[in-house]
Amino acid sequence: MSQQRVSVVTGGALGIGGATSRRLAADGDVVILNDIDGAAAETACAEIEAAGGRVVPVVGDVVDDAVIDRIVAAVREQGRVDVLVNNVGDFRPASKTFLHSTPDQWQRLYDLNLLHVLKLTHALLPIMVEQGSGAIVNTSTVEAFRGIPGHAAYSAYNAGVSAFTKSLAVEVGRHGVRVNAIAPDLADTPQTSASAMLRGRDPDLVRHWLPLGRYGHVDDYASVVAFLASDEARFVTGHTVPVDGGTLAASGWYGRVDGKGWTNMPDRP
Numbered sequence: 338m339s340q341q342r343v344s345v346v347t348g349g350a351l352g353i354g355g356a357t358s359r360r361l362a363a364d365g366d367v368v369i370l371n372d373i374d375g376a377a378a379e380t381a382c383a384e385i386e387a388a389g390g391r392v393v394p395v396v397g398d399v400v401d402d403a404v405i406d407r408i409v410a411a412v413r414e415q416g417r418v419d420v421l422v423n424n425v426g427d428f429r430p431a432s433k434t435f436l437h438s439t440p441d442q443w444q445r446l447y448d449l450n451l452l453h454v455l456k457l458t459h460a461l462l463p464i465m466v467e468q469g470s471g472a473i474v475n476t477s478t479v480e481a482f483r484g485i486p487g488h489a490a491y492s493a494y495n496a497g498v499s500a501f502t503k504s505l506a507v508e509v510g511r512h513g514v515r516v517n518a519i520a521p522d523l524a525d526t527p528q529t530s531a532s533a534m535l536r537g538r539d540p541d542l543v544r545h546w547l548p549l550g551r552y553g554h555v556d557d558y559a560s561v562v563a564f565l566a567s568d569e570a571r572f573v574t575g576h577t578v579p580v581d582g583g584t585l586a587a588s589g590w591y592g593r594v595d596g597k598g599w600t601n602m603p604d605r606p
C-alpha cells in the first residue's frame with residue numbers, strides 16, 4: 338500500500354499496547370494512540386516522534402462514549418483507518434472466588450474487557466467497509482480457553498472477545514475487513530509485572546515452569562499483533578492466536594524443578 342496506514346491502538350502507552358503503538362509507528366503507520374494515563378501517553382508519543390514516527394494522542398478512558406467519539410474524530414481527520422487494535426482489558430477488579438464477587442465488579446469487568454471493544458469496532462467499522470479494507474486485532478486471553486479460578490467473569494468476557502472476533506470476521510470478510518485476536522499469557526507488563534508474578538520466588542524457576550522458559554516481553558506480543566494487522570496475514574481471519582510461551586499447549590503440565598521431565602501433580606517431586 339503506497340498510502341500511509343492509519344492505526345488506532347487503545348491503551349497504547351504502556352505494556353503490550355505500548356509496544357504495539359511503537360511497533361506500528363516504526364513500521365510507518367500514523368498511530369492514533371488512546372490511553373487513560375496522560376503522562377504515559379505523552380512519554381510514548383514523545384518516544385515515537387523522536388524515532389521519526391507519526392502519532393496522534395487521544396487521552397481518556399475508552400470505556401467512556403465521549404472518548405470513543407474523540408477517537409473517531411481523530412480518524413476522520415486522518416481520512417481513513419486501516420488497523421484497529423482493541424488492546425484495553427484488565428482482570429481487576431478481582432475477587433478470591435466468584436462466590437464473593439459482586440454485580441458491580443462484573444459490570445466493571447464487562448465494561449473494561451468487552452463492551453468498549455464492541456463500541457469502538459462499531460464506530461470505526463463503517464469507515465473500513467467504505468474503504469473496502471481494514472484489519473482489526475482484538476485482545477483476548479488464554480483464560481478464554483483455559484479455566485482460571487477467581488476470574489470467572491473476566492474469562493467469560495474474554496471468551497466473548499474471541500467469539501465476537503470469529504463471528505464478525507465471517508460477517509465482514511466480504512468487505513475486505515479481517516478480524517483476529519491475540520490471547521496473551523504471562524507478559525511482563527505494569528498489569529502483571531514479573532516481580533508480582535514471582536512474589537519473591539527465585540526468577541530462575543521460570544525456566545522450569547513454561548515451555549519457552551521465560552516470561553513474555555511486550556515486543557513478543559506486539560510482533561504478533563503487527564503480523565495479524567499486516568498484509569502478510571491477508572488470508573487469516575476469525576482466529577485468536579495464543580501468545581503464551583506454550584502455556585496453553587502445556588495446560589496443567591509443569592516442568593519439574595529437578596529437570597527430570599514434567600508433572601501434573603505439583604505436590605509430588
Ligand SMILES: NC(=O)c1ccc[n+]([C@@H]2O[C@H](COP(=O)([O-])OP(=O)(O)OC[C@H]3O[C@@H](n4cnc5c(N)ncnc54)[C@H](O)[C@@H]3O)[C@@H](O)[C@H]2O)c1
Pocket residue numbers: 347348349350351352353354355371372373374377397398399400424425426427428476477478479520521522523524525526527528529
Ligand atoms: N499481561 C498479561 O500477561 C496478559 C494476559 C492476558 C491478557 N492480557 C490482555 O492484554 C491487554 C494488555 O495487557 P497489559 O498487561 O499490557 O496491560 P497494562 O495494564 O500493563 O497496560 C494497559 C495500558 O492501557 C491503558 N489503559 C488501561 N485502562 C484503560 C482505559 N480504560 N482506557 C484507555 N486506556 C487504558 C493503561 O494506561 C496502559 O497504558 C489487556 O487487554 C489484558 O487483559 C494481558
